[in-house]
Every structure is written in C-alpha cells, then in structure tokens.
Amino acid sequence: MRSKVKDLLGMEAGREVLAKGWVRTKRPSKEVAFIALNDGSTIKNIQVVVDRSGELAELLPKISTGTCIAVRGTLVESVGSGQAVEIKASGIEIYGECDPVRYPLQKKDTSLEYLRTVAHLRPRTNTFGAVYRLRSQMAFAIHEYFHSKGFVYLNTPLITASDAEGAGQMFQVTTLDLGNVPKDKKGGPDYSKDFFGRQTSLTVSGQLEGELGATALGEIYTFGPTFRAENSNTPRHLAEFWMIEPEMAFYDIKDNMDLAEDFIKSLVRYALEHCREDIDFLCQRYDNTLVERLEGVIATDFVRLGYTEGIEILKAAVAAGHQFEYPVEWGIDLQSEHERYLVEQHFGKPVILTDYPKDIKAFYMKQNEDGKTVRAMDILFPKIGEIIGGSEREADLAKLEKRIDELKMSRRGLEWYLDTRRFGSCPHSGFGLGFERLLLFVTGMQNIRDVIPFPRTPKNAEF
C-alpha cells in the first residue's frame, strides 16, 4: 500500500513503506546514494537511501532528476538534518526514465520567465507545486466560506448574448466558417446561421445573472472563468481568469463591506493555517515580507473612506509636494499610483473606498441622494491595488431605467434583468474578487501568469 510523502514524513520509524514519486535530486556519497523523492503531496521530499554495494546499485545510473520510481523500504530515523525519517530502500522499480540531456527542467535557467515557456512541466518545480497547492486550497476555502453561510453556488453562463456591464472587450464565440462567413441582407455576418442563432460572446462577468439568483435564492456566489479580450500585456492582466462574485439580497453597502472584509480575512487566515509550508517556502524564496503582510491583513481593521475624502487626502499630498504622474481632481478614476499612496503611504493598511462618482462606475450601482455618487465600494490592497470591486445595486426600477437611458444603453437587451426590479424588487449588494489577484497577494508572486496553470494572454494560448 503506497503512502504519500506528506504522510510518510509524519510516520514513526520502523515501518515497511512504499513510496512513489519523481526524483528531485540524486546525490552519491561514498557508500550510499541519496535520492530526494517528491510526489506533489507536499513541498518537502522524502530522502531515499540506496546502498551502493547492494543489488539496487545497478539501477542508479538510470535514475536522475525527473525519473519516476516506486521505492519499497524501511522507514528509519534520518541521521542528516532536515527531516526526521528517511527510507532505506530494499526495492526500486523505475516507471519512467528521464533523459538528463533533454529534460527541460534540467537546465540551469530556472527563472520564472523560462518556466513560463515550459508551463506544461512547471508544476514539477517547488515553486509551482507550492503555488498550485495554494491555489487549490484557496478555492476550497472560498467554497467552504460561502457554503457555511448558506450561500448557493450558482453557475452563470460562460457563453452569453448579454454584454454584462459593457465592462470589457469580449471574445466572440462562433461556429461560422471564418473562411466564408455567411452574409445577412445588410451585408454583415449572418448570425442567424450561427450555432445560437445570434451573436454570442464569452462572459466578462456573471453579476447580472447572479442578481437573478440572489433575488430568488437570497444569497448566491459564482466562481468560474471570466474573459477579457483586452490587448494588455502586463503582469496584472489575463485574457482568461477566475472570478468570485457573491450577490446578496437584503444586504446594504455596509453589510456588503462587512462581508467582503470578513471574507478576505478568512481566506488569508485559511492560507496561513493550512498552507504554511508552501507559504514559508515562497516567503523564503521570493518575498521575505510575505508572512508579515498576510498576518497584517488579518490583524487590522480596513480603513473605510469616501472617495471624496480620498481625493482630499491625495490633494493634500500634492500640496505637500508629493508628485503623481496623473493629476488629482474630483471625478477622476483613481490610478494605481493614487491607490498605492492611500494604502501604502497614507494609511499603511487596506482601504475600502466608497461612494465613487457615478460617471466612472457601472449603471447598476445604487445612486446616492447627492445625485453625483453611487454606493460603490472598492477594496484596495498593498502591492495589489484593487482586489475587490462591488456596490449596493440600484433597486428602483425608474432610477435604473433613467440611468440606462442616460448612458445610451439598450433597455431592450436588459429586460430580463429589469424584471428583478419590476417584480418584487429588493435591496441587494454584491462584489467581485479576481481569484488571481487574491493569489498574487497570498503567494507573493509578482506576475499573474505565475498563479494560473495555463495563462492566456495576447498571442499566447499554449496547450
């Protein structure tokens, strides 16, 4: 019966064991060879000791970094430092050899840039093993958080005929023959011949459909892939990423902020409690302030600040000599430099900024009585910037329709959405969390392409 490395490392010496995994390193010494074996269950390896004078010795030349083997043996106390136990091998079976000359992970270049070019193999490295385990743990923490509160996990559609909030550029989805697109009477593409009989795209947000769920089931959340066809080649943008979008009936903006703050603190706490070995590794390797930053978020109350007050603080900074690249005045969409000033320099902790000018926010946000601002709330994080964006939603049909008209949007395509306000409208709120943004924060990685297994970016869709 095979044991995973994670379990082996916690067992008492003396047992006969069977381990299976991939060789990380092989190191010969005078009388024995040491093999560090990893099976992905933990960042740690189990050390396998092979007697160089025994019959297993003849297998050693076939064993190198990347080789897949099964090892039988006795768990014994380890004399070396690092681990309590190791396996004294009595049998080895080689499942798959690994040519040291050709193996891409043999190369001296183990930079994150290089590993992106072999993304199909990078889960075999310590770094990506740690990141992907963390990603998995965080996904579970998210499901567990909402499940424990009675939220319904709602799968909103990926292929959509709605353009959501007009939030971003969309990918088209089609079965039309691009070499010979059928034309309609006006000479445009004849979408009536397309699979869905109309033009369809990949969703940029499940929020509007999420509101359909919340106004029936009470509290829902989505957690799924989301798309942006934006030509942004930055360390913070992906064409395909995962979003979590909770939507709650009977929550006002304050309830929404309370939930968002508690949610994100719970996730960070979960990471520290359940993924400590992987976080410690990443902290040590890439970012030695990581643990401190994570603990800081849990320990502190987030600042809650109106946009207007935020602008005042930024103006005061300018007056005091601080130089921003972009001008500061009421009505601007905050730039990253502004957000970072507030979070990192002025307050030194996460900030929830509320009540933004309506002209820089989406149509569905609840309008304040001042006629100028809406009940938006963005959570700004150190190093990451905006990690959560949300709002209380406009529940009043007439106000919502007026805003749609002002923005010259089409009401017709939104009738289904307006039905939520037409029939038994309720106060409700919600927010969106970019999963990869969260992972940047929790792992300390710098590039968003390194926290998703198969990143999709302009001109890049390998595998």
Next chain:
Amino acid sequence: MRSKVKDLLGMEAGREVLAKGWVRTKRPSKEVAFIALNDGSTIKNIQVVVDRSGELAELLPKISTGTCIAVRGTLVESVGSGQAVEIKASGIEIYGECDPVRYPLQKKDTSLEYLRTVAHLRPRTNTFGAVYRLRSQMAFAIHEYFHSKGFVYLNTPLITASDAEGAGQMFQVTTLDLGNVPKDKKGGPDYSKDFFGRQTSLTVSGQLEGELGATALGEIYTFGPTFRAENSNTPRHLAEFWMIEPEMAFYDIKDNMDLAEDFIKSLVRYALEHCREDIDFLCQRYDNTLVERLEGVIATDFVRLGYTEGIEILKAAVAAGHQFEYPVEWGIDLQSEHERYLVEQHFGKPVILTDYPKDIKAFYMKQNEDGKTVRAMDILFPKIGEIIGGSEREADLAKLEKRIDELKMSRRGLEWYLDTRRFGSCPHSGFGLGFERLLLFVTGMQNIRDVIPFPRTPKNAEF
C-alpha cells in the same frame, strides 16, 4: 437582525423576529390574512399572520405573489398544520411590489417547458429553488470529497489551441471582425491577426492538461465548464456544461474504478443527508421512486463487467427474443438501449463496463495485451446511461506515438502532452463525470435544461 426562514422554522416560539423574503401566496380568512413567505434558504415557507382589523391591513392590497417584504413580529406556535411556528406580524415594509397581471410566474402554466422560457425568474419557484440548492450542495460535496483526499483542484484552460481528444465539435473563439475576416496568403482566415495569434476554441475536456497536473502533483481534479458545438437538441445534451475530471498518478484501472464508485456513492449519500427536504419535494412532485433509486445506488456493489462479456449477454438476450433497434456485435459502440438493458433489465444495478475495443475509444487509453482492447471504464446508471467515462492512460511513449500515427493524428500538436511520457512517465488513470448527468440522477429531473440555471442549446443563448 434578520433571520433566514430556514432558521426561523427551527426557533422556539416567543421571540421577536425580522424576516425578509418574497411572498409565495396570500390567503385571506375572516379575521386575518396568511402570507407564505420564502427567502430561498429552504423550500419551506414561513407563515405570516396579519390582523385584518389592525393598521397593517391597509398594506394587504399591495401584497401579492412575488412581492418582496420585510416582516417584524413575534414567533408564535402555529395552530395550523404544516409548521411548528409562524410570525404574528407587528410591522411590514414593502420593498418591491409585484403586479399580479404582468408577473410571469402568476400564469396558470407552471410546466417545466413554460418555465424554460422565463429561465431568469424560474429560481423563484419551488422546483428550481430545490434543483439549484441541490446543484450547489453537490458542487460542494465534490470539492469536499477530493479536498479531503488531498487532491489538488487544477484549473485547466477554457480557451485552448489543443483539440483535446478530437472528442467533439468545438466553438471557435476569436476577436477577428466577422464582417471582414483578414486573409492569409492561401486565402484562408489569417489567424496570426487573431487575439492569440492562432486559431483557438473552447475546450471539450481538460483531461490532457489534467494529466500534466497529475504527473507532477500526484492527484488532481478539474471542475469547470466544458463545451460541445454539436447540433443535438435532446433532453441529454447541452452546448455548455460542467465536468469533473480527476486524474491520478499511480492509479491503475482497478484503483480508478474503486475511486469512481466510492466518489459517486459519496455524492449520493451527501445528497440524501444534506438535501433531504429538497429531494423529498422533487420525489413527491416528479418522481416517486427517486429516494428509493438513490438509496439503491448506495447500498449496492456496482457490477464490474468486461465489454466482451457484456456483448455476450446482449447476444444471449437477442437469441432469447429480445429486440434491439441496433444490431449487437463485438466492436459496436453500445447504444443507449444496450446500456439500459444491461443496467435496468439484466443486472438491475449500476454497471462498470471495462476493456472496450480500442477502435471506439480515444488514443490515450492504455492498450491491453490482446492488441484489441483498451483499459477503458464506463459507469452505466439506471435511467441516465453513461454517467462516468474513464480509463487507465497509456504510459508507454512508443505505444502512444504508434497509436497517434495509426489514427492519423498530428504528433506535433501533442508534443507537450507526450513530454509527460517522455520524462518520468508514470502509470496513471482518470475519469470524467458530467455534472448535469449526476444532477439528473440526483434530482430525478428528466431534461438536462432543468438542472443548469442558464442552459445553452442550439439556437438558444438567452441572458
């Protein structure tokens, strides 16, 4: 402080409470009016009693099915049958009225067919409340199952340049202007100008990428949307559906079967333990053998049967006079009628069919020594047919390459996949479960469009 209906129904009488929700029915009697209030937290309603001689009486004309209200009052013992407690209202706030004439759910027609035409409102019905809560619970059960076993949740890409197993027709993803597609030198679409610089599609399976994860992290699973651009207008097909695909290093076909059987039994057990009220409702309303069928699956050992023996049984049935529409002979891909005969008539329980002819299965399945069959395993369920399909994977690079050549597939596009066999290959296995197929089984619903909130089918992509 608001309480959810689910919690209110379990509280002791005597408390002052605040409930918020939507009116399911209003029923006047002589001295009082009864309002059945639901907030989506449970299939049950809380009864609100309004004194018709008090000051709240003037609100009653504005309250009808679908109206959203907040109710303050005292929880009192209910004199009527059905529930232990009800709310004696002392205050009512109307959040949103609901015009009885226009409200689509007022119509007499509450058939599932009609409700599909108002899919944006159907979560407000008992049936879809139950189905979506069950869907959410099953999703959680799946994550919990794999998480507890140490599997890593791996997000495989939705937009892909790979065509997976050639399993199904694919949707194209593009940002090219369909009204004016740029041409390459040969006159075809110039994909170098497309967003990803190449032709891309929506995934039909995450398996091949999942194998990249398993051969590094040990045990992984995917759970996400999957697509088929097949023009199938049947109660069993969707263009967009959710799949669970676990993939495990060091599992042979037997381990794979053991896991799949245990997995599906755990899910059914979870449903019976955690969703009993919703299941009982669906059982009563749509399918009175539902609970019995669910309990049957848990209690029984699945039959494990070779394809060849399965064919013998079917041939014997034909010889004994049973008539099938399609002929039975070794080498056929089993039709639904054949699967149902084995499962429902011959064995009377779920069947795991193994060792299919290689010519009807995908290239990556492990080849048996007979040269004719592969280590495939399909789980066949009563009423549903195939609910799980999987196999042990071919770990031998030479055999895999030979098979790819035989099938005239392109090796070049699969080099990244072949690297898993080239470098430290390991025995491994996996399977796929269609989430909506599972939900058909667990809910007893007949049409797959009724177990996903926003079904996508040919000529249909509303919302």
